[in-house]
Amino acid sequence: METTFHILLHLKTSDGHENLGRFFLGGDRTMADKLFSQLKGNPDVTDQCGxxxxxxxxxxxxxxxxxxxxxxxxxxxxxxxxxxxxxxKRFAV
Known part of the structure; x- marks a missing residue:
């Protein structure tokens, strides 16, 4: 069973939420958790969030x-x- 981690970006439009982008983080849960914890924003997400x-x-x-x-x-x-x-840093040779 393969497990990978991603960060998705969404924009709210009149038609719903549109995907803006996707970042592939690989299979390292610790690295992915650490990276997401560094991001800025509000954890209280509602349908009104742009x-x-x-x-x-x-x-x-x-x-x-x-x-x-x-x-x-x-x-x-x-x-x-x-x-x-x-x-x-993680994937560059």
């Missing part, structure tokens, strides 16, 4: 939501920087 970040565990291609954050545009930009930097 921008959401979702921490997802995929087990045999089935998604399990681990945690979510709502964030502002500035927080989203900072979070993308944090995520990209961590992924680069």
């Amino acid at each position: 921008l959401c970040i979702e921490f997802v565990e995929l087990r045999d291609s089935l998604p399990y939501n681990v945690e979510m954050l709502s964030c502002t545009l500035d927080q989203l930009a900072e979070n993308c920087k944090i995520i990209t930097k961590a992924i680069f």
Whole structure:
């Protein structure tokens, strides 16, 4: 059974939530948890949130939501920087 971790970015539109992007974090739960804990945002996510970040565990291609954050545009930009930097450190040769 393969388990991988991802961070998904969502934008609320008049048609519902649209996916903005997905970051692949690999299979290391400790690293993925540590990375998500560094992200900025509000854990009180409601349907009114415009921008959401979702921490997802995929087990045999089935998604399990681990945690979510709502964030502002500035927080989203900072979070993308944090995520990209961590992924680069982890996977760059």
